[in-house]
Amino acid sequence: MIRNIFHAQLAAAAAAHDSWVCVGLDPEIDRFPAHLRDRPDAILAFNRAIIDATADLVCAYKPQIAHYAAVGAEDQLLDTLRYIRERAPGVPVILDSKRGDIGSTAEKYAREAFERYGADAVTVNPYLGRDSVEPFLEYGDKGIVILCRTSNAGAREFQDLMVDGRKLYQVVAEKVAQEWNTRGNCLLVVGATYPEELADIRARTGGMTFLVPGVGAQGGDVRRAVQAGRTAADDGLVINSSRGILYAGHGDDFAAAARRATLELRDAINAARR
Amino acid sequence: MIRNIFHAQLAAAAAAHDSWVCVGLDPEIDRFPAHLRDRPDAILAFNRAIIDATADLVCAYKPQIAHYAAVGAEDQLLDTLRYIRERAPGVPVILDSKRGDIGSTAEKYAREAFERYGADAVTVNPYLGRDSVEPFLEYGDKGIVILCRTSNAGAREFQDLMVDGRKLYQVVAEKVAQEWNTRGNCLLVVGATYPEELADIRARTGGMTFLVPGVGAQGGDVRRAVQAGRTAADDGLVINSSRGILYAGHGDDFAAAARRATLELRDAINAARR
Numbered sequence: 403m404i405r406n407i408f409h410a411q412l413a414a415a416a417a418a419h420d421s422w423v424c425v426g427l428d429p430e431i432d433r434f435p436a437h438l439r440d441r442p443d444a445i446l447a448f449n450r451a452i453i454d455a456t457a458d459l460v461c462a463y464k465p466q467i468a469h470y471a472a473v474g475a476e477d478q479l480l481d482t483l484r485y486i487r488e489r490a491p492g493v494p495v496i497l498d499s500k501r502g503d504i505g506s507t508a509e510k511y512a513r514e515a516f517e518r519y520g521a522d523a524v525t526v527n528p529y530l531g532r533d534s535v536e537p538f539l540e541y542g543d544k545g546i547v548i549l550c551r552t553s554n555a556g557a558r559e560f561q562d563l564m565v566d567g568r569k570l571y572q573v574v575a576e577k578v579a580q581e582w583n584t585r586g587n588c589l590l591v592v593g594a595t596y597p598e599e600l601a602d603i604r605a606r607t608g609g610m611t612f613l614v615p616g617v618g619a620q621g622g623d624v625r626r627a628v629q630a631g632r633t634a635a636d637d638g639l640v641i642n643s644s645r646g647i648l649y650a651g652h653g654d655d656f657a658a659a660a661r662r663a664t665l666e667l668r669d670a671i672n673a674a675r676r
Numbered sequence: 677m678i679r680n681i682f683h684a685q686l687a688a689a690a691a692a693h694d695s696w697v698c699v700g701l702d703p704e705i706d707r708f709p710a711h712l713r714d715r716p717d718a719i720l721a722f723n724r725a726i727i728d729a730t731a732d733l734v735c736a737y738k739p740q741i742a743h744y745a746a747v748g749a750e751d752q753l754l755d756t757l758r759y760i761r762e763r764a765p766g767v768p769v770i771l772d773s774k775r776g777d778i779g780s781t782a783e784k785y786a787r788e789a790f791e792r793y794g795a796d797a798v799t800v801n802p803y804l805g806r807d808s809v810e811p812f813l814e815y816g817d818k819g820i821v822i823l824c825r826t827s828n829a830g831a832r833e834f835q836d837l838m839v840d841g842r843k844l845y846q847v848v849a850e851k852v853a854q855e856w857n858t859r860g861n862c863l864l865v866v867g868a869t870y871p872e873e874l875a876d877i878r879a880r881t882g883g884m885t886f887l888v889p890g891v892g893a894q895g896g897d898v899r900r901a902v903q904a905g906r907t908a909a910d911d912g913l914v915i916n917s918s919r920g921i922l923y924a925g926h927g928d929d930f931a932a933a934a935r936r937a938t939l940e941l942r943d944a945i946n947a948a949r950r
Binding site for chain 1: 702740742743745746747748750774775776777778779780781782784785787788791792801802803804805806807808823826827828829830831832833834835837838839840844847848851889894919
């Protein structure tokens with residue numbers, strides 16, 4: 403399996419920090435500790451504290467862009483990415499935007515992720531087909547993280563439909579592994595909330611890397627996710643927690659609580675790998 | 677069929693301007709006339725000229741958000757929406773963002789579209805299932821425009837897969853028409869480039885309104901699209917052209933050229949309705 407620059411960055415950060423944990427940076431101002439809420443740069447201040455508290459414990463950060471766009475905080479997202487590069491050099495950033503549009507527009511979305519924000523990877527939606535993903539795939543050094551089996555309950559509605567003896571998410575997984583991943587820059591989103599599906603997709607896609615949301619607030623079991631999802635070589639997983647880490651504490655000690663929650667998740671993952 | 681406030685706005689604008697034309701506001705600075713390119717507010721200036729030239733000829737405007745996000749022009753998008761409300765009062769705005777994420781994040785995207793930008797409608801991607809669309813559907817007065825059969829060549833890849841005797845896009849169409857549209861606020865995206873699919877989806881969804889991209893630069897045939905897609909009551913279509921109108925001219929007279937292209941499209945649609 404070809405592994406590109408993004409995969410090398412991810413592997414280096416995972417090894418350096420002995421961690422498969424990705425911290426999702428999904429800021430919700432009304433859940434911030436009171437002393438931060440009214441600051442004009444509340445999001446950036448919150449993110450900086452979380453990054454300071456977790457920089458040595460993670461293999462990646464994943465800001466979810468809707469949380470910034472909803473409140474017009476693009477500048478604080480940009481500053482957050484800058485801060486990660488400064489404070490956690492070598493830790494890659496996955497911009498979670500789940501974009502999907504026709505090719506001429508997808509080019510603009512790729513530019514948003516990689517040129518405006520300087521992200522190392524981006525999440526994309528496959529529903530529009532290969533030509534909608536191609537402008538992303540052309541960034542051979544980056545990670546293109548394609549939605550396959552998502553972590554929400556509604557995922558069943560279309561992703562589980564049977565298509566000639568396979569479920570739609572299985573078709574997506576095989577298509578990406580066999581046809582879209584020629585540059586070695588593809589990853590898949592597979593929710594931790596469905597360990598059987600994780601194991602199934604692992605079997606269908608060999609050594610591909612999965613971004614696994616759904617532990618923490620969404621209730622996915624870490625041990626089952628690790629055992630179902632990892633590769634034979636004991637790698638291939640990036641396990642994301644957002645709310646479970648960001649809002650582990652609610653007072654002035656929120657950053658310390660976030661660090662403890664990150665350590666717990668890292669340790670639970672590492673225990674499951676043994 | 678229930679028709680909500682958005683549908684009423686759309687019908688009123690269509691009747692007032694005798695038009696099913698939606699102008700897509702997809703600004704690309706390097707295609708602007710030379711005298712605009714270097715202005716810091718180039719996008720807004722361009723959009724204002726296009727809106728001035730077409731305000732009496734359209735039933736809707738559709739800004740595609742990637743074109744703003746790629747260059748950090750959120751402020752100019754906001755100002756464009758303000759300008760539409762001022763210059764073309766009553767003409768609804770469809771924010772084309774094709775969002776799709778788990779429910780807690782979808783809430784943020786809905787807030788982005790409806791509260792930050794004040795859009796009247798938004799496009800969304802169905803791949804994550806109903807719970808990912810529900811936060812949008814809760815806006816009963818707005819239009820929720822769900823991707824069904826898109827206009828690009830790659831649409832076939834997943835949307836045409838056979839699921840128990842129906843294609844995936846047919847499953848999506850029927851699900852939306854029968855289950856998601858309880859508030860009468862759903863529309864579907866169906867590309868003009870596939871008239872047979874338009875006719876098929878019309879037959880499956882009764883009087884639902886379709887947003888139809890793909891005429892103009894993408895080559896869809898207006899007459900075939902109108903005849904395949906309209907309802908028995910001669911309504912139900914919003915036909916979008918972006919590049920074919922915005923870049924009809926390249927010099928100082930670009931706005932006049934855009935007006936001519938909009939008129940031509942409006943007339944071609946109206947001729948096909950007779």
